[in-house]
Amino acid sequence: MTKLDGTLQMLKDLTDAKGIPGNEREPREVMKQYITPFADEVTTDGLGSLIAKKVGNADGPKIMVAGHLDEVGFMVTQIDDKGFIRFQTVGGWWSQVMLAQRVTIVTRKGDVTGVIGSKPPHILSPEARKKPVEIKDMFIDIGASSREEVVEWGVKPGDMVVPYFEFTVMNNEKMLLAKAWDNRIGCAIAIDVLRQLKGENHPNVVYGVGTVQEEVGLRGARTSAQTIEPDIAFGVDVGIAGDTPGVSDKEAQGKMGDGPQIILYDASMVSHKGLRDFVTDLADELNIPYQYDAIAGGGTDSGAIHLTHKGVPALSITIATRYIHSHAAMLHRDDYENAVKLIVEVIKRLDRETVNQITFD
Incomplete structure (x- = not known):
């Protein structure tokens, strides 16, 4: 580096x-x-x-x-029975830049890592695959198996969710990525x-x-x-x-x-x-x-x-x-x-x- x-x-x-x-x-x-x-x-x-x-x-x-x-980021709004997290965008987002991206949920107990997911394209119809996934159909997966486990880890509605990316100096050192x-x-x-x-x-x-x-x-x-x-x-x-x-x-x-x-x-x-x-x-x-x-x-x-x-x-x-x-x-x-x-x-x-x-x- x-x-x-x-x-x-x-x-x-x-x-x-x-x-x-x-x-x-x-x-x-x-x-x-x-x-x-x-x-x-x-x-x-x-x-x-x-x-x-x-x-x-x-x-x-x-x-x-x-x-x-x-x-720009997200906010936790709901936790379902299987431990998946629904969220609200905070600031403007384009759905096509969101899927499979790593995020950090900031809780009172510390940071929790998650990834934005959706229904996999392999089980969608050919017509559905051609359309961008809507934000309302996305969720955050933190690797939990139940609502109780999510709560135990400190995640609750209202917690902020932040994109994860580390500051990077490119090969052309004038170009900065963050x-x-x-x-x-x-x-x-x-x-x-x-x-x-x-x-x-x-x-x-x-x-x-x-x-x-x-x-x-x-x-x-x-x-x-x-x-x-x-x-x-x-x-x-x-x-x-x-x-x-x-x-x-x-x-x-x-x-x-x-x-x-x-x-x-x-x-x-x-x-x-x-x-x-x-x-x-x-x-x-x-x-x-x-x-x-x-x-x-x-x-x-x-x-x-x-x-x-x-x-x-x-x-x-x-x-x-x-x-x-x-x-x-x-x-x-x-x-x-x-x-x-x-x-x-x-x-x-x-x-x-x-x-x-x-x-x-």
Whole structure:
């Protein structure tokens, strides 16, 4: 295995952590561990979003950089007499990426390993084999023989179920494979933005935020933004990589390694023109690569943040990522590092006068 440098170890710790919506304690503790040395204050809101505050100019504008802590997963809902477990998806799943995948059920007694199963194709009719198995017909097998055995092992309704996959550096060491890039990469960006601002003068107060429950309705972004009342906000998340076979530029423009994605439009918001222009003009000036994208469906934390308080100029900056909302997703380290560099350089220039100009641009 490739020896992990400090950044890769942080990314491993973040992505290996288990935390579906409403169960973000473990990734929150990892983020807190890494971001605390660079923050003046670390708190949580009532839903559990982590808020790390770094003061440059205490009288300057408030800048929020938000990634979400939660990952897509499942929740135990029923246990049948034979010890098979029924579940609810938590966040968006495509049925074709689920079958025969290993999962971890997190219980009060410890972790329990399972696999997602269904009726075998060998006993289906030829017509049925051609159709994807519906999620409602799937179950989790933990090797138990009865409901009593499942209960004895500590599994009960409401327990979270998390995809199992270990962080992996590919042969091309720029390519990183992990579960939960959506959106521990956003949390990593928030950590590294504060890290790079350590000891730097910046004319504002910066908040690195790990929000909760993004995958079920951008909920923690709303409560954390109400707590902070930011003047400017960046939602940092994964985007769609359109550089795999069969995908046209019309369907998805993003390409891994071509820089962070500036989101023009998604189902949750229209990006703020003044902020978008400020960011891309600076990227052009500093020769930081970036690419545009527009996503007809889905949204990011920016969608909730920009509607809080009196309205917040917001922009989503994303990392082109393959195979999101599955057990294993892939992204490019250069895109991550360039996103951090761009956001840091933007923050250094966001004084009160500039923010006022952006707000009304």
